Amino acid sequence: MISKENYKVNSNGYYGKFGGAYVPEMLLPNILELQENYLEITSRPSFKKEFDYLLKDYVGRPTPLYLAQRMSEKYQAQIFLKREDLCHTGAHKVNNTIGQILLAKVLNKKKIIAETGAGQHGVATATVCALMGMECIIYMGAVDMVRQRPNVERMKILGAEIRAAESGSKTLKDATNEAMRHWINHPTDTHYIIGSVVGPHPYPDLVARFQSVISEEIKYQLIAQIGKDYPDMVIACVGGGSNAAGAFYHYLDRPEVQLIAAEAAGLGIDNKKSAATTFLGSEGILHGSKTLLMQTADGQVTEPYSISAGLDYPGIGPIHAHLFDSGRAHFCAVTDEEAMHAGIGLSRLEGIIPAIETAHAISALDKIEVKDKIVVINVSGRGDKDLDTYISWGKY
Ligand SMILES: *Cc1c(COP(=O)(O)O)cnc(C)c1O
Numbered sequence: 001m002i003s004k005e006n007y008k009v010n011s012n013g014y015y016g017k018f019g020g021a022y023v024p025e026m027l028l029p030n031i032l033e034l035q036e037n038y039l040e041i042t043s044r045p046s047f048k049k050e051f052d053y054l055l056k057d058y059v060g061r062p063t064p065l066y067l068a069q070r071m072s073e074k075y076q077a078q079i080f081l082k083r084e085d086l087c088h089t090g091a092h093k094v095n096n097t098i099g100q101i102l103l104a105k106v107l108n109k110k111k112i113i114a115e116t117g118a119g120q121h122g123v124a125t126a127t128v129c130a131l132m133g134m135e136c137i138i139y140m141g142a143v144d145m146v147r148q149r150p151n152v153e154r155m156k157i158l159g160a161e162i163r164a165a166e167s168g169s170k171t172l173k174d175a176t177n178e179a180m181r182h183w184i185n186h187p188t189d190t191h192y193i194i195g196s197v198v199g200p201h202p203y204p205d206l207v208a209r210f211q212s213v214i215s216e217e218i219k220y221q222l223i224a225q226i227g228k229d230y231p232d233m234v235i236a237c238v239g240g241g242s243n244a245a246g247a248f249y250h251y252l253d254r255p256e257v258q259l260i261a262a263e264a265a266g267l268g269i270d271n272k273k274s275a276a277t278t279f280l281g282s283e284g285i286l287h288g289s290k291t292l293l294m295q296t297a298d299g300q301v302t303e304p305y306s307i308s309a310g311l312d313y314p315g316i317g318p319i320h321a322h323l324f325d326s327g328r329a330h331f332c333a334v335t336d337e338e339a340m341h342a343g344i345g346l347s348r349l350e351g352i353i354p355a356i357e358t359a360h361a362i363s364a365l366d367k368i369e370v371k372d373k374i375v376v377i378n379v380s381g382r383g384d385k386d387l388d389t390y391i392s393w394g395k396y
Contacts, residue, residue, distance in 0.1 A: 007252035007319070007328055009208075013201025016325060018292075018318035021200035022285045026184045030192070031200050033107065038202050041106050042099070042209065054098050055213060058131065059088045061095075063214075065221035065376070070349045077370040080231065081352070082218055082378045084243065091355065091381030092211060092243045093124040097193055099210035101128040104191035111135040111186070114193045115179040117144055117172035118309030119151025120385070121195030126160035136160040139179040141171040148309065150385070169303060172313070176287060196240025197317035200288030204245075204317050211246025218376055219250055226374065233370065235260040236378040237361040238331075239275075239310045241317040247378040248329070258330065260368060261320060262360040264306035265333035273305035276333040277316045278324045286315040292324065307336035307389060308356040310381075332367045334360040342366070343383065344396045355381030356389055 013019050013035070021031050041047055055061040063083045072079045084092040104112060112129050115138070116122030122138040129136035138155055142164040145152050155162055165174040183192045197204040197211075219229040234251060236244035238261045251257040266274040274280060274294075281292040284299060293315035294302040306312040316324075323329035334342075343359030346352055354362060358380045365375075383390065390396070 007323065007326075009201070009205040009319070013205070015319045015322035018290050018321040018325070019201055019204060020290050021288060022290065023200050023288050024184070027180065030183060030187050034206070035202050037107065038103065038206050041103055042206075047102060047106065050102055051099055055095065059094055059098065060086060061213065062217040062221070063087060065218060065225065067225065068350050071346070074349065075365055075370050077372060078226075078374045079365075079370075080222070080225075080374075080376045081350070082214060082247065082376055084214065085352070085354065085358070085379045085382035089124055089127055090384060091120060091124070092214065092246065093121055093195060094127060095213055095246070096195065096207050096210045096242060097121075097124040097128045100191065100193045100206070101132050101134065103206075104134070104193075105132065107191065109189060109191040111137065111190045112193055113137045113139065113179050113182050113190055114195065115139045115172065115175040116151075116195070117141070117175070117312065119144070119148040119155065120310055122160070123151050123154050123158070124195070125193050126155040126158035129160060130158045137182070138162050139165055139175040139182070141165045141169070141175045143170040144172065144175070171303070173301060196242040197245045197319055198240040198287045198289065198291075198315065204289065204319055207242050208245040208249060208319060211242050212249035214243070214246035214378065215248065215250040218247070222376075230254055230257050231376045232373040233258040233260060233375045234378070235262065235361050235364050235375065237262045237311060237357050237380060238316055238320055239264075239313045239357060240315070241320040243378055243380040245317065245319055247376070248323075252328070259323065259328060260364050261323070261329050261331045262334050262364045263316075263331055264308055264311035264339070264360055265335045266305040266307070268335055269333050275304035275306040275312055275314070277314070278331040279333050281315065289318045291315050291318045292321040308339065308360065310355070310357040311360060330368070332364050334363040334367070338363045338366070340390070340393050340395070343390070352379065353383035354379055355383050356386045357381060
């Protein structure tokens, strides 16, 4: 039995035992400024009006909720695809960056910083900075800059300055450290845009609220199509967990809706090369919050691996740690190989080439019983950015 517990954040910034704000003392003023203001600002009618306007006319919302006929036949279920892949910039991430840049403006910030791993969040941030005419600095690991060259160039075209993180493994966590350091040194005029439901409170809740537009739309789109506002099941992939948090949000306290999260197993959960945090992780502090993360016995963060750049993260947001811990959501681990097959499967059945992150969510259909169920899958992004990965995998 799922309890009637509230799965949203509590007033102290916790989801069950996960969450909080574990930051160095020098970052506290920035974090407190956000904690004290984010709910009041984002609930102002003037804020909501501009947010809704940009989501509609700039991002292209509402995104369609499409009944996938051929896929439904294959699985003998009613499968709806929530088409976040049709958002401007090709994924859900822009919902959050628009919300955060509007918040930064109200807080009178002049500059934006962000960190990026694969470059997707960097591109979504550079996009809204161009839109608002704000200065944008993106920190990126030097190794990632080589691996993700097209996104580096996209960010430059959009006018962002890219700063290479040259410390440690020269990847995402090093870029995060440098962005934090920058923020400590520029507390008054700079806002740090975090790209998923991770980081110190209030970021996980802030990002979940901006992404919750996804399930807000699903509710009224389902009423129009099936006469009730909820499905039997919602499936989404989890890197940090922002698209999943958005797709689950309005169903968190509706136990009749099963929540399914797909994590990246990489080469397999028995292999060292994986990113399946709920299977391999343990409690600890990552990126300023208490959550589940992959770490060694002495607490060193393990370098994650997934074929999908967006799921290649050593933790999950605290909301997902709690959904896992409480049993509210079911987590499955999808290998690289399974995800790639599922991506080709969706392409052939529905004419939609998904992002490889999304392909992990599609693969969940083969791991759980969906027969006769009404299922919504969040199609978090499109596959254009992943064409090279599809090509080098080659089995199509
Ligand atoms: C970044 C990304 C993800 C993973 O991020 P979440 O915060 O877990 O949603 C998933 N899908 C796509 C297309 C992405 O770009």
